[in-house]
Amino acid sequence: MNKDIKFHSPIMLGVLINPKATFPHTSDVKSYTKDYTSYIIADSSDVKIIAAGINPDNYKDYKYHVVLNDSMEIMPWSSVSVSNLEKRYGAEKPFANLGTYNSPGNQILVEVINKNDYSIRDGIIFDWRVDFTPEVTQIVVSTDRNYFNLNFNELNRGYVTRFDSISGMPLDLSFPLDSINNFRFYFKNHETVPYRMFLKKETNSDTSSSEIDYWILGDYYDFASKHFQEPGKYELTIQAINANSLTERDQSLHFKFEVLPPPAKAKSYSLFQLFYFGGGIILLFGILFLVYFINNKRKRNKIKQQKQMIDLKLKSIQAQLNPHFMFNALSSIQNLMNKNEVDEANLFLGRFSKLTRQVLDAGDEEMISLEDELAILQEYLYMEQLRFNFDFQIKTDDMINKANTEVPAMLLHPFIENAVKHGVSALGKEGKIDLVITESNSNLVMQVIDNGKGFSEELISTRSMGIRLVKERINLLNQLNDQQFELKIESGSVGTKIVLTLKNWF
Secondary structure, X not given: OEEEEOOXXXXXXXXXXXXXXXXXEEEEEEEOOEEEEEEEOOOOOOEEEEEOOOOOOOHHHEXXXXXXXXXXXXXXXXXXXXXXXXXXXOOOOOEEEEEEXXXXXXXXXXXEEEOOOOOOXXXXXXXXXXXXXXXXXXXXXXXXXXXXXXXXXHHXXXXXXXXXXXXXXXXXXXXXXXXXXXXXXXXXXXXOOXXXXXXXXXXXXXXXXXXXXXXXXXXXXXXXXXXXXXXXXXXXXXXXXXXHHHOOOOOEXXXXXXXXXXXXXXXXXXXXXXXXXXXXXXXXXXXXXXXXXXXXXXXXXXXXXXXXXXXXXXXXXXXXXXXXXXXHHHHHHHHHHHOOOHHHHHHHHHHHHHHHHHHHHHOXXXXXEHHHHHHHHHHHHHHHHHHHOOEEEEEEOOOOOHHHOEEEOOOOHXXXXXXXXXXXXXXXXXXXXXXXXXXXXXXXXXXXXXXXOOOOHHHHHHHOHHHHHHHHHHHHHHHHHOXXXXXXXXXXXXXXXXXXXXXXXX
């Protein structure tokens, strides 16, 4: 057996190889802060691993495992036992025998660690593969402005149209001089096989072939533009070190490309010509901008005027709504007085005064909180309940924050008033009005439901000035708010349901 011993730690790993085997190629593989020795075995020889630093005094402190192809643990972590110890090869004291291994076509890692101190560890990689042709997973191109992947046709700017079906290397790569700064080759894992780089070039000034880099063990390699600084044909050869000596066939990867002459320079102009043309362009853009600015200002003024007119109409309608409500309330009080129902009239008047304060507090505000709107409606319903003795309830989704949700002021009042006067006023205790406020898909949905005798929408529009005004108000609000308000009136032989939806309100 030939002995190859290279100590990286107190473990003192060593390798014994069949003397008939071709002497192996070795290299160091980085594992965190440690270097593990790797071996390329040229034939199917067995290898034996010994740990000269593990002896009868310390063998209980160590364990080891075996991993196949850096992916499958074929022997889990196992403690070094007395059965591993042997005294051979002229050793002064017993040492650990960690086993004999052979796996043609694969890699095997044997790793040993100290159970008490992980910094004391060592490992050896054996490689019985016969094909060491470099494999490139992708080629990233760097330019002055960005990066792109040469392997994808839709992203490589047309520099390549054909690729080798086996290696993936471009077959017709060409690009203008100075357009590419760097090619970065990403390699498939090759931790046991260093690469070397050769460059062959054919240019007007030079025809040569030379080695440009040696012992590449990293996951990628940067091929810089300093190697292709003039037009011509080039070929970069990536070769595994010593791999060709282990087999008769070529195990190299070839990257061929052509550097094209730079594009023809644009026609030069005198300073006067540049000033003349530049001034003309600036003047043209100035005129176009001035025309655009004037037209845009006119449009903005027109839109502003339209909005002001709509706002004035809204205020006018709102100003009509409040007196209309006051008139109806006072008419109700007058009816009670005429019937000599003084107590009811006084109670009604008290409710009316409270309601009047609420309405006046809202003032001429276009928007008020939903909480204030419902408070006004509830007070109105209490007041009318004194006259007609009907039942009502107001339901609001718990998810709705009434204090922080704004609605147009007095928007629902005409519908509530209509439900009382034309719906439940004649039913007495049998009359019922429900006001339901819900949230649905970011919409605020407000429903007024009564069990009165029902009527047509045409009839309600002619009999109720309040509803006619609120319809006009909704039309104007939709002009300002891109059709956010939707009104539906459903009335049959029994009952009326009014649904007012404020779209995308939340």
